[in-house]
Amino acid sequence: MNLHPSVVHQAELVALEIRVRGRVQGVGFRPTVWHIARDLGLSGEVLNDADGVLVRVGGNERSVAAFVERIASETPPLGQIDRIETQAFRGNLPHQFRIAESVSGSTHTQIAPDAAICDACVAEIKKPSERRFRYPFTSCTHCGPRLSIVKSVPFDRAKTTMAPFAMCEACGAEYRDPTDRRFHAEAVACHACGPKATLLHLDGGLASVGQHSTRDSVAAARSLIEMGEIVAIKGLGGYQLTCDATNADTVTRLRRSKRRDAKPFALMARDLDIIRSYCSVGVEEQRQLTGASAPIVLLDDGGSKRLPEAIAPGLTTLGFMLPTTPLHFLILEHLDRPVVMTSGNLADEPQVIDDAAALDRLAGIAPYALVHDREIANRIDDSVVRVMSGRARIFRRARGFAPAPIPMPPGFEASPELVAMGGQLKATFCLVKDGAAILSQHQGDLENAATFDEYRKTLALYTELFDHAPVALVADRHPEYLSSKLARELAQTGSLPLIEVQHHHAHVAACLAENGQALDAPAVLGVVLDGLGWGDDGTLWGGEFLLADYRRYERLGIFRPVAMLGGAQAAREPWRSLYAHLVAEMGWAKFATNFSELDLYADLSGRPRTILDWMVRNGVNTPKASSCGRLFDAVAAALNICRERQGYEGEAAARLEAMVDRDTFRFEDEAFSYPFTIQNISGSHLPCIEPLAMWRALLGDLVGMTPAPVMAARFHKGLAQAVVAMATKLASSDDDSGPRFDTVALSGGCFQNRTLFEEVVRRLKQNNFIVLSHAQVPANDGGLALGQAAIGAAHLIDAKTDETEGSTPCASGFQAAS
Numbered sequence: 001m002n003l004h005p006s007v008v009h010q011a012e013l014v015a016l017e018i019r020v021r022g023r024v025q026g027v028g029f030r031p032t033v034w035h036i037a038r039d040l041g042l043s044g045e046v047l048n049d050a051d052g053v054l055v056r057v058g059g060n061e062r063s064v065a066a067f068v069e070r071i072a073s074e075t076p077p078l079g080q081i082d083r084i085e086t087q088a089f090r091g092n093l094p095h096q097f098r099i100a101e102s103v104s105g106s107t108h109t110q111i112a113p114d115a116a117i118c119d120a121c122v123a124e125i126k127k128p129s130e131r132r133f134r135y136p137f138t139s140c141t142h143c144g145p146r147l148s149i150v151k152s153v154p155f156d157r158a159k160t161t162m163a164p165f166a167m168c169e170a171c172g173a174e175y176r177d178p179t180d181r182r183f184h185a186e187a188v189a190c191h192a193c194g195p196k197a198t199l200l201h202l203d204g205g206l207a208s209v210g211q212h213s214t215r216d217s218v219a220a221a222r223s224l225i226e227m228g229e230i231v232a233i234k235g236l237g238g239y240q241l242t243c244d245a246t247n248a249d250t251v252t253r254l255r256r257s258k259r260r261d262a263k264p265f266a267l268m269a270r271d272l273d274i275i276r277s278y279c280s281v282g283v284e285e286q287r288q289l290t291g292a293s294a295p296i297v298l299l300d301d302g303g304s305k306r307l308p309e310a311i312a313p314g315l316t317t318l319g320f321m322l323p324t325t326p327l328h329f330l331i332l333e334h335l336d337r338p339v340v341m342t343s344g345n346l347a348d349e350p351q352v353i354d355d356a357a358a359l360d361r362l363a364g365i366a367p368y369a370l371v372h373d374r375e376i377a378n379r380i381d382d383s384v385v386r387v388m389s390g391r392a393r394i395f396r397r398a399r400g401f402a403p404a405p406i407p408m409p410p411g412f413e414a415s416p417e418l419v420a421m422g423g424q425l426k427a428t429f430c431l432v433k434d435g436a437a438i439l440s441q442h443q444g445d446l447e448n449a450a451t452f453d454e455y456r457k458t459l460a461l462y463t464e465l466f467d468h469a470p471v472a473l474v475a476d477r478h479p480e481y482l483s484s485k486l487a488r489e490l491a492q493t494g495s496l497p498l499i500e501v502q503h504h505h506a507h508v509a510a511c512l513a514e515n516g517q518a519l520d521a522p523a524v525l526g527v528v529l530d531g532l533g534w535g536d537d538g539t540l541w542g543g544e545f546l547l548a549d550y551r552r553y554e555r556l557g558i559f560r561p562v563a564m565l566g567g568a569q570a571a572r573e574p575w576r577s578l579y580a581h582l583v584a585e586m587g588w589a590k591f592a593t594n595f596s597e598l599d600l601y602a603d604l605s606g607r608p609r610t611i612l613d614w615m616v617r618n619g620v621n622t623p624k625a626s627s628c629g630r631l632f633d634a635v636a637a638a639l640n641i642c643r644e645r646q647g648y649e650g651e652a653a654a655r656l657e658a659m660v661d662r663d664t665f666r667f668e669d670e671a672f673s674y675p676f677t678i679q680n681i682s683g684s685h686l687p688c689i690e691p692l693a694m695w696r697a698l699l700g701d702l703v704g705m706t707p708a709p710v711m712a713a714r715f716h717k718g719l720a721q722a723v724v725a726m727a728t729k730l731a732s733s734d735d736d737s738g739p740r741f742d743t744v745a746l747s748g749g750c751f752q753n754r755t756l757f758e759e760v761v762r763r764l765k766q767n768n769f770i771v772l773s774h775a776q777v778p779a780n781d782g783g784l785a786l787g788q789a790a791i792g793a794a795h796l797i798d799a800k801t802d803e804t805e806g807s808t809p810c811a812s813g814f815q816a817a818s
């Protein structure tokens with residue numbers, strides 16, 4: 001940022017034109033500038049245009065310099081300055097500093113994420129003398145809906161779902177007054193002119209419950225929750241289902257009717273004190289909970305009180321958030337216990353946003369719905385964050401974070417516009433524009449037809465909102481991903497090139513990009529531990545050690561590949577991975593001889609072994625996968641945690657982590673961990689993490705009836721040691737030319753396991769590696785699109801350079817990225 005203006009002297013008077021780029025529109029930036037200018041007694045004007053905010057200012061040299069400093073340091077809460085550029089100004093300036101009309105044009109500006117209700121608005125709705133007392137749609141320039149209500153740009157009320165609500169005189173006056181915190185707050189509204197809430201009885205059609213006003217409706221909804229009812233709420237970015245979280249019967253009923261048997265429910269509580277009575281809340285966790293993004297924060301349980309097991313079956317973490325909107329605030333204000341606040345949908349469907357659909361789909365779950373008459377333009381789920389190694393890591397990036405751009409690292413400035421389509425599960429897409437990556441909010445699993453529909457709609461919306469014209473598309477190499485299929489379709493109809501990217505290479509690149517690793521930085525070791533991705537050799541990958549930069553990657557090491565019995569079914573039923581592992585490692589006969597006394601033996605003996613063995617022998621629907629996720633499944637199944645079926649992706653691994661005995665885990669003796677070896681196995685020239693010794697020790701522990709929490713601890717510790725041992729081995733080069741890399745990038749969904757992640761990070765640092773990890777984007781497939789975007793951009797930048805230099809693009813040494 002240039003804070004040293006070049007100035008034009010006019011007898012100590014100077015005039016500057018100041019360009020401010022970043023998220024500076026719709027966040028109260030102009031009034032802030034106006035205040036500072038008036039405060040310093042400067043003349044001039046401020047206005048919005050296509051590039052952000054433009055300020056022309058005149059006055060004495062010292063005041064103007066102070067002005068520029070203060071603009072940079074007094075950014076309003078939702079604003080974010082990327083760059084300030086100054087140059088001398090020679091035109092005429094209005095004597096009284098003023099806010100001038102906006103100038104339109106092609107947009108390079110940003111849409112702010114939705115923000116949780118601010119303190120000033122909370123104070124207002126709590127105060128009986130205020131005209132917005134208990135008004136559930138109160139907002140200002142520092143808080144309230146943004147992406148969830150926007151239909152097109154620029155972000156003016158007319159282009160949002162607030163358009164049908166004509167401002168009353170009082171609201172209009174605030175909107176026009178530069179000294180008011182609602183100056184140009186596009187969602188400004190009050191009881192008289194804004195949206196209204198109504199409580200509906202869903203059983204008997206749409207008849208509202210009595211003749212309630214907005215205030216009564218909210219109070220009635222709260223009473224229903226207290227009485228043990230399930231209530232649907234039309235939230236900010238979608239319908240939600242809520243009930244008393246301390247009422248085990250209601251929670252179980254909700255689980256049954258929502259057809260969600262295991263996935264943990266998110267919780268909301270009025271204040272931190274209530275959360276603290278169930279969980280421990282650290283400094284960073286509190287910062288996340290109370291920030292404008294207000295995500296769900298995964299917290300360790302361990303307060304004085306406990307919630308019913310049905311909230312988060314088998315887990316030791318609870319996902320809590322504070323009230324995010326005034327509507328939520330008012331519902332919870334007088335509730336001294338937490339409520340479930342889960343997305344309003346059935347099983348795997350996307351969260352409902354449309355009123356008619358909501359009432360139709362949710363009637364079977366909730367007898368009542370608290371609705372309102374402001375349309376939800378964009379579906380946005382609640383974001384999820386977990387603090388690991390002292391830093392907040394986004395697991396699901398949606399409300400409060402999207403669509404804030406992530407700056408592309410040095411070297412990517414010249415990237416043309418492109419769109420990366422993401423993966424299949426936890427899908428997101430990513431636009432590259434103006435040197436930034438704009439990652440969409442979490443879309444969900446595209447296999448669900450309604451989710452895929454939403455994904456396409458959101459892609460169209462972003463294209464319009466960001467005035468985006470891609471010159472190329474980037475997609476995962478997996479032939480069956482719906483995002484890849486759509487990419488091929490779009491590439492064909494638009495006659496655009498399609499760049500296909502290997503799944504785990506994209507994971508590494510995502511980690512590099514969010515950590516600002518420059519385009520030409522030396523290659524790092526990417527350790528990608530996840531469920532599955534399409535490999536280059538016709539097998540599935542998922543436990544990968546890749547020497548990689550944005551352009552190339554080389555597979556240096558892997559987890560031992562094991563058959564997935566029944567293909568995709570193996571990912572759902574952990575016992576399949578267990579059986580495959582035992583047969584591959586020691587063979588059934590040896591297992592039977594040594595461990596026939598185990599219940600596990602009896603269990604596996606009863607499975608359709610003959611068919612499974614035949615399938616493996618004949619290569620029928622038993623693809624090999626070097627997956628770390630499946631290893632977690634197998635171990636969880638051996639410990640009889642989630643052996644039959646996973647209710648959600650990663651359940652077995654999450655339960656296994658929850659099982660870990662903390663005290664044993666901290667035990668420093670290396671011999672305590674389950675041993676893994678690193679060796680070359682037949683049929684592969686790559687060193688593999690070989691789990692045979694781990695299995696022998698684990699089965700021995702089962703025979704010795706070692707407690708499961710101790711076994712879970714031994715497994716996590718052993719796995720972390722194996723990962724670091726592999727990294728250390730790979731770093732040493734064959735000749736004496738020094739280490740092959742000094743940086744390790746961690747990615748893949750398995751690194752959302754805090755126990756594994758923190759132990760791997762600690763040990764890598766002990767071994768003097770620089771460690772890069774995810775924070776702004778998920779380590780899981782939700783971050784994939786960012787990595788694809790970076791790889792695609794690198795490819796296009798190189799192609800352009802080669803073109804001007806008259807050669808054709810080629811890559812050697814590593815495998816080419818596309």
Ligand SMILES: [Zn+2]
Binds near residue numbers: 119120140141144
């Ligand atoms: Zn506010």
Ligand SMILES: [Zn+2]
Binds near residue numbers: 169171172190191194
């Ligand atoms: Zn009003």
